[in-house]
Amino acid sequence: MKVKEVADLVGISVRTLHHYDEIGLLTPEDTTESGYRLYSQRNLSTLQQIFFFKELGFPLKKIKEIMESPGFNRNEALEVQRNMLLEKRKRMDAMITMIDKTIQDSKRELVMSEKEKFAGFDFSNNPYEQEARERWGDKAIDESNARINNMSKDEQKLLGKEFDAIYNKLAKLRNQSPESAEAQAAIEEWFVYLNKMGDYSLDVFKGLGQMYVDDERFTKNIDKYGAGLAEFMRDAMAVYADNKK
Structure with a gap:
């Protein structure tokens, strides 16, 4: 696939893909004689992995470091990413529930105790x-x-x-x-x-x-x-x- 096709497929800009190539994070499998970048299925799997790491807040430099590590295993990384995303979802669900209750409280549809208003926050540990x-x-x-x-x-x-x-x-x-x-x-x-x-x-x-x-x-x-x-x-x-x- 050419760079424009990949950009359209995943919903990012061509410039982003060029940047990934420039920093060595995602290098196209091949290049045509006229200079067009060509991305393989393996490249697309790598790009998906990059997006998982980005969703979890990893900076690009760290993603590159992790994925270039000799001990990097894609399946193991996916398991870790899945667990991290589940934990993230759990925290987000708790916060959304508290926001919904707060909205109902502001509309006088229910009454929240002072403790309930802060149930989703935990500042006990630095x-x-x-x-x-x-x-x-x-x-x-x-x-x-x-x-x-x-x-x-x-x-x-x-x-x-x-x-x-x-x-x-x-x-x-x-x-x-x-x-x-x-x-x-x-x-x-x-x-x-x-x-x-x-x-x-x-x-x-x-x-x-x-x-x-x-x-x-x-x-x-x-x-x-x-x-x-x-x-x-x-x-x-x-x-x-x-x-x-």
């Missing part, structure tokens, strides 16, 4: 903290929380200012090479800052950088300081960790 615990264990996180809790309000305020200063500095450097002297000096400040709150080894530091890109929640918050900052920090943290070992 998702960032939970994921960090799962990846690196409890020790570093517990030590970090304990140190912050033991600080005075002024010390915590000063720590917050230091955080902003480091991120603003890194944001100004994000278009430089992550290996540059300036970038490495700034990322070292981030490493020192983190170790004021916990015990972050070089391996943990490098893993944290990767998480900035893998998890769209982190990427979104970090990139508020400047588009592309999360990726820049990931690369700079990896260089720093490797050089310091």
Whole structure:
């Protein structure tokens, strides 16, 4: 199938398919002598897989990394994606039910208790903290929380200012090479800052950088300081960790 036929079939733009080709995410099986891209059945299966990952919030760079991994298994990926989508549907169904009840409550068709109005929300756990615990264990996180809790309000305020200063500095450097002297000096400040709150080894530091890109929640918050900052920090943290070992 030619690129226009594929675009019409799946409901995306030709430009999107060109972009996927340019970044090496979906390379057409063949190209005609006149330069037309030709997509095979295998290409279409790959495209479907890409869409499943996108629906679950994976960025394109991470999708490419996963699908190019030597251990990638399409059927296993489909099982994982199915389970993730079922969980997503479960959460969405709960939220829709609560919205429907809220509409009825606003129309005085039923009366919701104050507890029912917030039944679909759960702020009891910090998702960032939970994921960090799962990846690196409890020790570093517990030590970090304990140190912050033991600080005075002024010390915590000063720590917050230091955080902003480091991120603003890194944001100004994000278009430089992550290996540059300036970038490495700034990322070292981030490493020192983190170790004021916990015990972050070089391996943990490098893993944290990767998480900035893998998890769209982190990427979104970090990139508020400047588009592309999360990726820049990931690369700079990896260089720093490797050089310091």
